[in-house]
Structures are given as C-alpha cells and as structure tokens.
Amino acid sequence: xxxxxTADLLNTxxxxxxxxxxxxxxxxxxxxxxFSKVALGLREKFPQLPVEYGYLEFCNPVIHxxxxxxxxxxxxxxxxxxxxxxxxGHAKNDIPSVLNSYQALHPEMEIVYGRELxxxxxxxxxxxxxxxxxxxxxxxxxxxxxxxxxxxxVVGRGSSDPDANSNAAKVMRMxxxxxxxxxxxTCYSGxxxxxxxxxxxxxxxxxxxxxxxxxxxxxxxxxxxxxYSYTDKVAxxxxxxxxxxxxxxxxxxxxxxxxxxxxxxxxxxxAVMNCQxxxxxEQVLGFEADxxxxxxxxxxxxxxxxxxxxxCPCEGDCDASCRDExxxxxxxxxxxPLHTHDHEHDDDHxxxxxxxxxxxxxxxxxxxxxxxxxxxxxxx
Numbered sequence: 001x002x003x004x005x006t007a008d009l010l011n012t013x014x015x016x017x018x019x020x021x022x023x024x025x026x027x028x029x030x031x032x033x034x035f036s037k038v039a040l041g042l043r044e045k046f047p048q049l050p051v052e053y054g055y056l057e058f059c060n061p062v063i064h065x066x067x068x069x070x071x072x073x074x075x076x077x078x079x080x081x082x083x084x085x086x087x088x089g090h091a092k093n094d095i096p097s098v099l100n101s102y103q104a105l106h107p108e109m110e111i112v113y114g115r116e117l118x119x120x121x122x123x124x125x126x127x128x129x130x131x132x133x134x135x136x137x138x139x140x141x142x143x144x145x146x147x148x149x150x151x152x153x154v155v156g157r158g159s160s161d162p163d164a165n166s167n168a169a170k171v172m173r174m175x176x177x178x179x180x181x182x183x184x185x186t187c188y189s190g191x192x193x194x195x196x197x198x199x200x201x202x203x204x205x206x207x208x209x210x211x212x213x214x215x216x217x218x219x220x221x222x223x224x225x226x227x228y229s230y231t232d233k234v235a236x237x238x239x240x241x242x243x244x245x246x247x248x249x250x251x252x253x254x255x256x257x258x259x260x261x262x263x264x265x266x267x268x269x270x271a272v273m274n275c276q277x278x279x280x281x282e283q284v285l286g287f288e289a290d291x292x293x294x295x296x297x298x299x300x301x302x303x304x305x306x307x308x309x310x311x312c313p314c315e316g317d318c319d320a321s322c323r324d325e326x327x328x329x330x331x332x333x334x335x336x337p338l339h340t341h342d343h344e345h346d347d348d349h350x351x352x353x354x355x356x357x358x359x360x361x362x363x364x365x366x367x368x369x370x371x372x373x374x375x376x377x378x379x380x
Contacts, residue, residue: 018075025055114266134246158188193374
C-alpha cells in the first residue's frame with residue numbers, strides 16, 4: 001500500500017472529511033453484521049475521521065442515513081467508497097444515483113465517489129489465504145491431495161455486465177497460477193452462466209480428485225449459502241471426488257487494507273474506474289444497446305426493507321423468507337414486507353417490472369438470460 005497517513009485527508013481542501021462505505025445489503029442479518037466490520041476496520045485506520053456505512057436495500061442503515069450521520073457531525077466533504085468487489089450495475093449506477101440525489105438536497109456537503117475494490121494484488125492474496133486455509137484443513141482431516149491434482153472453482157456473484165464477469169475470471173486465473181492448482185474454473189451464483197450447479201457438474205468430469213469451491217464474496221448471505229448448498233448437491237452425485245468449501249473473504253486484513261487504499265485514492269482524485277470495457281461507455285460485443293444509458297437506481301423503494309430482523313428465530317442466518325405477516329404476528333415480531341418479484345432477486349436487476357406499489361423502472365435485458373447453463377436452470 002502507498003505510504004499515506006490520516007494527515008493527508010485532514011488537510012484536504014481545509015474541509016472536515018468523513019468516510020462513507022456504501023454496501024448493497026442482504027436479507028441475511030449476519031451478512032449485515034459482517035459488512036459493518038469494514039466500517040469498524042476503517043475507524044481503526046482513521047481514528048480522527050468519522051466513518052459511517054449504509055446499504056442500498058434490505059438492511060438498515062440505508063445510505064442516506066449514514067450520510068445524515070456524517071452531516072450531523074459537521075462533515076463537509078464525504079469520501080464515499082463502494083463496498084463492491086467489481087464495478088457492475090450497483091457500483092456504476094445505483095450507488096452514484098443515491099449519492100447524486102443526496103448531493104442535490106444538500107449542496108453544502110461535497111460527496112466524492114471512489115472506485116470498487118477491483119482486481120487488486122491485496123484482494124488476490126486475501127483470497128489465496130482463504131483458499132489455502134480450506135486446503136490445509138482438508139489435508140489434516142483426510143489423505144493429502146497434491147495441489148496439482150486439485151481443481152479450483154472460483155464462484156463470482158454474476159452480473160449482466162460482462163466486464164464484471166470477466167474480472168471474476170481474471171481473479172480465478174491469478175489464483176490458479178499463483179497457487180499452482182491442477183486446473184481452474186469460474187462459475188457464478190446468478191444472472192450469467194455457468195451457474196454453480198452446471199459449473200461443478202462440468203468440473204467433476206475433468207478427472208480431479210479434489211475440487212475446492214471458493215465463493216469470491218466479501219460476506220455471507222443468501223448467495224453464499226446457496227453456493228454451499230449446490231456444492232453439497234453435486235458432491236452427492238460424485239461421491240468419489242472430495243469437495244472442499246473454502247470460506248469467503250470476510251474482514252481479512254488485506255481486504256481492509258484495500259478499502260483504505262480506495263479511501264486515499266478518492267481523497268487524491270485518483271479513483272478512476274476502468275471504463276475501457278464498460279458497456280455503458282463502449283460498444284461491448286453483444287451489449288451495444290446499453291451504451292449511454294441514463295444513470296439511475298430503483299433501490300429507493302426498497303431502502304431498509306428486510307431490516308429490523310434482529311429478533312429473527314434463525315439468529316439472522318436466513319433469507320428472511322420465513323418472516324411472513326402471520327409468522328410475525330404469532331411470535332410478536334415486527335413485520336416488514338420483503339421486496340419480491342416472480343424471479344430470483346440476486347441479479348443485477350436486468351429487467352423491467354411494474355410493482356403494485358406504483359412504480360416501474362427499466363433496465364436492459366440480459367441477452368443470455370435463457371442460456372441453458374444460466375438462470376433458466378434454476379427454474380427446474
């Protein structure tokens with residue numbers, strides 16, 4: 001990491017500086033608790049600066065609540081950093097839209113937006129550490145399998161943005177070569193292809209004795225639990241192969257260090273996203289219709305929805321699907337209707353829909369939504 005110190009930020013434009021970490025949010029309260037550790041880590045790194053965090057949806061506090069907290073502390077300039085691994089729709093459109101709307105309401109407070117964590121040597125090293133922790137644990141419990149006889153499966157979130165998907169593949173390749181696995185594959189938890197189940201079924205046919213599944217995710221949640229569930233399903237189909245589940249990134253020290261670097265980049269005006277392959281700026285093959293689309297977010301109508309589940313009988317480790325109105329009434333719990341559609345809500349919202357609560361919004365359709373190894377396979 002570059003040699004920076006808090007004094008660099010304190011002296012920026014002679015304004016009081018604050019840091020805002022912007023996350024997506026999850027129906028899983030344990031994921032929310034883990035995300036909050038990022039803010040705690042940054043508070044330790046920047047003890048002289050106020051640090052807040054907020055979510056687009058499903059969790060409290062929402063982003064504007066975090067910004068309110070900074071404004072109440074006298075912050076005049078906000079360094080807003082997206083808590084995202086890669087720059088897809090949420091980092092490119094949704095968060096900037098929320099920040100721009102807040103900026104318009106409070107012109108006295110300057111908001112400067114940073115860039116995503118991205119493909120970074122620190123993130124690769126943190127990922128490698130999580131993977132090797134799982135490999136070493138497996139070797140201690142079973143017969144040791146040589147690394148060259150092991151296949152690494154990196155699972156990305158999946159997006160309608162091919163640039164973000166290609167970054168997941170790049171991370172896999174760097175981990176594959178860096179750690180020396182016999183083979184490497186990439187699959188995704190949603191939206192694009194191949195999804196986890198067909199991806200693992202394909203990998204199981206390549207002849208390796210062990211397959212290590214690594215969710216390249218910051219925190220737990222619905223998708224990570226689903227990844228592990230599909231792993232169990234495919235493992236039952238191939239009992240002669242050892243399937244090893246690696247842990248996700250979580251608050252690894254190098255992850256926090258990457259966030260720190262993004263804060264300094266934002267303060268120094270060096271937080272430049274890679275627009276070379278951005279489908280909104282360039283005519284990316286197959287996504288030509290998306291170029292020049294307006295920057296907008298539809299998350300305003302689901303801000304905080306799914307939050308307030310601290311009293312969940314599952315201790316927060318669920319997708320909140322059990323929290324229907326009758327269940328909450330029976331157990332004396334507050335009921336908050338969840339934002340649902342007739343499709344999986346783990347995508348980059350590449351659809352148009354009109355909800356009963358009186359709004360509609362449109363996003364470009366993902367051109368391969370019906371790919372046989374993609375989302376259509378989840379409807380079996």
